[in-house]
Amino acid sequence: xxxxxFGIDPTIWAVLRLVIAVALTIFLVLNGALxxxxxxxxxxxxxxxxxxxxxxxxxxxxQTFADAIKLLGKEDIRAKLTDAPFFLAAPAIVFxxxxxxxVVLPFGPDFTGVNLNVGLLYLTTLGSMTVLGIVxxxxxxxxKYSLMGxxxxxxxxxxxxxxxxxxxxxxxxxxxxxxxxxxxxxxxxPLVNAFILPFAFLTYFIAALAETNRNPFDLPExxxxxxxxxxxxxxxxxxxxxxxxxxxxVTVVSAIMATLWFGGWHGPGVDAVPLLGVIWFTLKTYxxxxxFMWIRATLPRLRIDQLMGFCWKVLIxxxxxxxxxxxxxxxxxxxxxxxxxVANWALVALLVVGLPFTQRRRLLRFRTRTRESVGMRDARxxx
Amino acid sequence: xxxxxxxxFFALFALGIIGAGAAVVLLRRITAQALLxxxxxxxxxxxxxxLGAETIxxxxxxxxxxxxxxxxxxxxxxxxQEERAYGLFFQKQAPLATGLAVIVALPVVILAFSxxxxxxxxARGSDLIPLATSLFTDYAFxxxxxxxxxxxxxxxxxxxVKRDDQ
Numbered sequence: 255x256x257x258x259x260f261g262i263d264p265t266i267w268a269v270l271r272l273v274i275a276v277a278l279t280i281f282l283v284l285n286g287a288l289x290x291x292x293x294x295x296x297x298x299x300x301x302x303x304x305x306x307x308x309x310x311x312x313x314x315x316x317q318t319f320a321d322a323i324k325l326l327g328k329e330d331i332r333a334k335l336t337d338a339p340f341f342l343a344a345p346a347i348v349f350x351x352x353x354x355x356x357v358v359l360p361f362g363p364d365f366t367g368v369n370l371n372v373g374l375l376y377l378t379t380l381g382s383m384t385v386l387g388i389v390x391x392x393x394x395x396x397x398k399y400s401l402m403g404x405x406x407x408x409x410x411x412x413x414x415x416x417x418x419x420x421x422x423x424x425x426x427x428x429x430x431x432x433x434x435x436x437x438x439x440x441x442x443x444p445l446v447n448a449f450i451l452p453f454a455f456l457t458y459f460i461a462a463l464a465e466t467n468r469n470p471f472d473l474p475e476x477x478x479x480x481x482x483x484x485x486x487x488x489x490x491x492x493x494x495x496x497x498x499x500x501x502x503x504v505t506v507v508s509a510i511m512a513t514l515w516f517g518g519w520h521g522p523g524v525d526a527v528p529l530l531g532v533i534w535f536t537l538k539t540y541x542x543x544x545x546f547m548w549i550r551a552t553l554p555r556l557r558i559d560q561l562m563g564f565c566w567k568v569l570i571x572x573x574x575x576x577x578x579x580x581x582x583x584x585x586x587x588x589x590x591x592x593x594x595x596v597a598n599w600a601l602v603a604l605l606v607v608g609l610p611f612t613q614r615r616r617l618l619r620f621r622t623r624t625r626e627s628v629g630m631r632d633a634r635x636x637x
Numbered sequence: 638x639x640x641x642x643x644x645x646f647f648a649l650f651a652l653g654i655i656g657a658g659a660a661v662v663l664l665r666r667i668t669a670q671a672l673l674x675x676x677x678x679x680x681x682x683x684x685x686x687x688l689g690a691e692t693i694x695x696x697x698x699x700x701x702x703x704x705x706x707x708x709x710x711x712x713x714x715x716x717x718q719e720e721r722a723y724g725l726f727f728q729k730q731a732p733l734a735t736g737l738a739v740i741v742a743l744p745v746v747i748l749a750f751s752x753x754x755x756x757x758x759x760a761r762g763s764d765l766i767p768l769a770t771s772l773f774t775d776y777a778f779x780x781x782x783x784x785x786x787x788x789x790x791x792x793x794x795x796x797x798v799k800r801d802d803q
Contacts, residue, residue: 340668372692372765379695382703386675389710393668401714408711412704432765 275367279356287501291318294547301551328490333396336487340394345488345495347387351380352502359509360434362519362531373434374426377510378419381465384503385411388484391496395487403483406473406558411465413565418461420573424454424580425514428594438518448515450594451580453601455515457573462507464561466500469550473558508542509535568605576601647687653680667713675706690764 292307292315299306307314332341355377357367370376385408392404425447426432429440441447448455464471473483480486485496512518516538519531556564579597583590657673657680664670678701685694772780 337668340672370691372695375692375695375699379699379703382699385707386702386710389707389714390668390672393710393714405711405714408707412707415703 275357279353279367282356283353283498283502283505286505287498288318288322290501290504290543291321291497293544294550297544297547298551301548322494325491325494330492331489333487335396337394337396340390341487342492344387344391344394345492345499347390348384348499349387349495349502351383352499352506355380355502355506358434359506360438360513360518361535363524363528365519365528365532366435369433369435371431371433371436374422374432374437374510374514377434377506378415378422381503381506382411382415384499387499391488392484395484397487399480399482400484400486403480403486406480407467407484409558410471410473410561413562414461414464414471416461417457417565417569417573418465420570420577421454421456421458421461422510422514424451424573424577427577427580427584428590434513434518438513438520441517442520445591446515446517446520450591451515451598453572453576453598453605454580455511456602456605457569457576458514459511460569462511463546463549464565466503466507466546468504468546470553470556471561472555473561504543504546505539508539508546511542512538568609572601572605643687646683650680650683650687653677654684668710671706671709671713674709675702678702678706690768692765692768 295317296306296314298304307317310316310320332338358370358373358376360366360369388407388411389404392400392402392407395401425437428447428451429437431437431440463469473479485493488496512535518538519535521530521534524531524534576598579601580594583593583597587593654677657676660673661670661677664673678697682694682697682702685691685697
């Protein structure tokens with residue numbers, strides 16, 4: 255009889271391994287959300303010159319636990335005219351793809367659930383499925399605000415999926431693999447992909463902000479316009495599940511960024527102690543989680559036309575140029591690192607320097623148009 | 638020990654495809670139809686997985702569940718939720734529709750029952766590289782033609798929805 259790890263029969267181990275992986279994932283998702291909510295409150299409090307939670311537990315550490323228990327104990331309310339099966343299914347449709355994403359994340363050397371050779375494609379596929387849940391939630395709530403939130407979400411997420419995937423494709427072209435483990439192994443040294451492909455990172459970062467519905471792209475749940483968007487009719491733990499899914503998605507996209515551009519689990523001392531890789535990976539992931547929070551506390555929300563215009567007129571064309579340049583340079587040079595880096599940094603400079611110029615021209619155009627219309631109104635009002 | 642799993646999953650996916658597909662046609666609730674269509678697509682992705690073509694399966698979910706169903710729902714969301722007589726418009730065409738359906742279905746049925754055991758699929762592993770090589774070498778010309786067609790459709794859609802005053 256063949257003996258697997260820990261002296262367990264391999265067929266049983268295959269099942270046991272799955273059970274352990276799912277249990278660990280749920281543990282990670284739930285606790286990650288608790289930690290992130292606490293961090294978000296504290297960080298926003300510091301940035302807005304407040305104290306933040308401090309009553310419950312030391313430094314307010316137990317506040318999120320108290321909130322979670324409150325959510326669980328809340329009455330389960332469903333408005334009468336909501337479409338019951340869809341209303342109840344929507345949180346699950348949003349939540350389950352996010353949990354499934356954790357399977358391919360490379361937490362450390364030998365700490366990956368499954369080393370899928372199409373891991374990155376798997377992650378983008380699952381990421382695209384959450385829109386379905388949000389749209390259903392918006393429609394089934396039978397509420398105009400929810401419907402608007404769902405519609406906005408559908409438009410926004412489908413649009414920003416394009417530059418996000420284009421950003422990922424650039425890295426895949428450069429590394430030559432879709433496997434998360436291979437991509438991590440391709441950047442062992444300090445020269446991580448972020449130095450070579452900064453523009454791809456920038457496009458993916460912006461798209462990731464939009465895909466996780468974070469500021470400045472949180473139009474689907476814009477409180478000042480839509481009450482709470484697609485979340486309006488949800489309360490109690492169903493609402494909580496949506497938020498768990500949002501924080502989980504933030505973790506997943508942060509982990510993708512940490513893996514693809516910042517070397518994943520690689521860091522000082524990993525070769526000697528493999529377990530250290532998990533710590534490096536977590537630190538890198540949480541760096542991006544904190545960056546998301548920083549942006550949320552800093553930037554105002556965009557308008558829907560600005561959002562779409564930026565995606566289709568700026569991000570997608572530049573991302574396409576980036577892919578073309580990267581592909582040509584990989585074919586043209588035996589060691590394409592320097593030319594690709596030059597091209598990418600040039601595109602970053604173009605975006606950063608060019609945006610104010612185009613915005614200034616638009617502003618001037620708006621101003622003259624407003625002046626003209628005001629002039630016409632004054633002429634009409636004149637006796 | 639787990640040999641029964643593959644036929645079991647095949648049965649599940651087949652049931653999903655046929656059942657959900659029939660429900661899409663027969664049901665009267667348009668949101669449910671859209672979601673069941675997503676289920677059909679997902680089950681088809683499962684079939685691809687069983688055949689060892691995980692890349693195609695993932696693309697199936699990414700494009701059909703993640704994008705096309707959303708677009709359909711996007712259109713459906715503008716409809717009202719209460720019951721209405723969707724059937725009225727099509728009721729007169731029932732004999733014609735049956736005839737057409739039979740004409741389309743006959744070759745498919747004949748093909749399905751005359752189908753012999755296919756060549757065994759290549760060893761389990763990645764279908765990514767075979768897929769890429771066939772797309773960009775053997776079938777490069779049809780691939781480019783299809784992409785030009787899609788581009789033309791895209792440009793046409795933009796021209797159609799463009800406002801006149803701009």
